[in-house]
Amino acid sequence: MCGIVGFVGQGNTKDILLSGLLRLEYRGYDSAGIALYSHPFTVVKSVGKLEELKKKVIASKECVFPCSMGIGHTRWATHGKADEKNSHPHLSMNKEVVLVHNGIIENFVDLKNFLQEKGYSFYSETDTEIAVNLIEYFYLKEKNILKTLFLVQKELKGSYALAIMFEGDANTLYAMRKDSPLIVGKGENSFYIASDISAFLDYTNEIYVLENKEILSLSENEIHIYNKNKEEIKRSSTIANLDQSRIHKGEYLHFMEKEIFEQPHAVKDTLLYACGKENDDFSYEAFSMSERDFKDIRRVRIIACGSAYHVGYVLKSVCESLARVPVQVELASEFRYNHPILEDGELVISISQSGETADTLAAVKEAKKFGAKTLSIVNVKGSAIAEESDFVFYTQAGPEIAVATTKAYSCQLVAGYIFSILLAKAKGKIKDEETHSLRDELFLLPGKIQQCLSLDGEILPMAKKLKDSDDIFFLGRGLDWAISMEGALKLKEISYIHCESYSSGELKHGTISLIEKDSPVIALLSQEELAGKSISNIHEVKSRGAKCFALTMENISIDENDFVQNLSVPSTHPLFAGSLLVVPLQFLSYQVSLLKGLDPDKPRNLAKSVTVE
DSSP: EEEEEEEEESSHHHHHHHHHHHHTTHHHGGGEEEEEOSSOOOOEEEEEHHHHHHHHHHOGGGSOOOOEEEEEEEOOSSSSSSTTTTTSEEEEEESSSEEEEEEEEETTHHHHHHHHTTTTOOOSHHHHHHHHHHHHHHHHHHHHHHHHHHHHHHHHHEEEEEEEEEOOOOTOEEEEEEEEEEEEEEEETEEEEEHHHHHTTTOOOEEOOOOOEEEEEESSOOEEETTTTTEEEEOOOOOOOOOOGGGOOTSSSSHHHHHTHHHHHHHHHHOOOOOOOOHHHOOOOTTTTHHHHTTTTOOOOOOOOHHHHHHHHHHHHHHHHHOOOOOEEEHHHHGGGGGGOOOEEEEEEEEESSSOOOHHHHHHHHHHHHTTTEEEEETTTTOOHHHHHEEEOOOOOOOOOOOSSSSSHHHHHHHHHHHHHHHHHHSSSSSSSHHHHHHHHHHHHHHHHHHHTTTHHHHHHHHHHTOOOEEEEEOOOOHHHHHHHHHHHHHHHOOOEEEEEEEEEGGGTTTTGGTTTOOOEEEEOOHHHHHHHHHHHEEEEHTOOOOEEEEEETTOOOOOOGSSSEEEOOOGGGGHHHHHHHHHHHHHHHHHHHHHOOOOOSOOOSSOOOOOO
């Protein structure tokens, strides 16, 4: 949600900014803009896709002139509608300062009143314009940029990552952050800043991570970092171990397709992260925890949003089955407002792909207020949720560009399996022999996921039958229901078809009233102990005219006549079935989206990294 890029040094600034913004499209946006350092600043903005911004930049006479510094932004509307006046970059009233901003300034109303009393007027509805004018106010008063930024840091409440240029400093790009990501890239005679390394990975993989409440100044060959105590920090750069091919589509039509096919590799990398080598035991240290930490867990609370929330229900089922520890799953956006009661020995697990999800971050902070230990399962090192948590497990999905998650979700599932096995082992609920058996079965998953990828062609007939539906129902019991929730979300996200997931046993308590002739129903059947009951539920909807499709594990016996089409995945341990069932569901949503002529990578109104509550 929103993306920042910045550049200073020797290079084609406007092209570097535009290519960086293109790499950040996955975060979700409805407007975009760049600002180039000149006398005065050159600011170009547009509503809609980046192609519109590129056309305006090409048509701008001011953008023709060479410059050595600039900033850019993709905006997902929060304060104020999506139009040019609200889009970034924002210029201060006296045109002394220009900046781009990710995050939310919570006290913007009080600051706006303060600035209005000082004679400031505003052209937009954004909180960001308040920030740029506050910086200008202190800058004109103090005549010192660093002192200004430290003063502003004390005044701003909320979350922010800011990239800033001052008219009075032609050679230096400034930045500051709090609870919103910002990464620095070091090039040859140049520096880059961005919300995500993917924005500048085509140019460099040498990086600095800006930590919370730090202020940064960058010139062509120098970097200076200051902590909140105004002390300069000496920090070495690191080399990011990321292949450029991970941020390019390559031979694939869309990033979503590419990321579906990357799942065997991503899942195997996540398994290896947890144990080092295939025949080694899973390590408590992979969760930055000790065996004692696991033994002390008496209850587990999972907080997450969207697909990560669905992972939580799988983790609940697996963890309670193996470790016999009670698990509660809550929406992160509701957690703080439900007057949570946390017990001694309760571990709060937050799950987030980006590690920046605002609701989840706020919930983690709330849990810590109650004295709970917190574990985060995230995909981004150094992210806000990871830094806020006591313990962290990093999934190894690599960059995920498509807005609708696929490989990150699959890696989160695997992280949940590993956690459950370690907890069961620490609690003495499973012996070494079963631990090794479960580990071995997990290491078979990448190969079985690869087999599921061959279902691509078989799913197309189902997609053609479903593409014109107004409503689609997903049914399952136990773990199948947990996976069906993700299948329904994936399909509605990128096809814009209304989809709902229901526990099969709840049909007769209201939902069955929605079933009529040709209502499409997708049933998940992987749990042998529940298959009989689920098939009975299928008969209930079929007798009322439903058009039923099945997704089964190959060891489950069904009557093919009950279904329009059946897709079967390889057998695995029932607790791990979700890792295989989800693959054809991802393919289904992708193919329906294509058949409807939609863009599966960038569904309307959605953002990859949701940094507002």
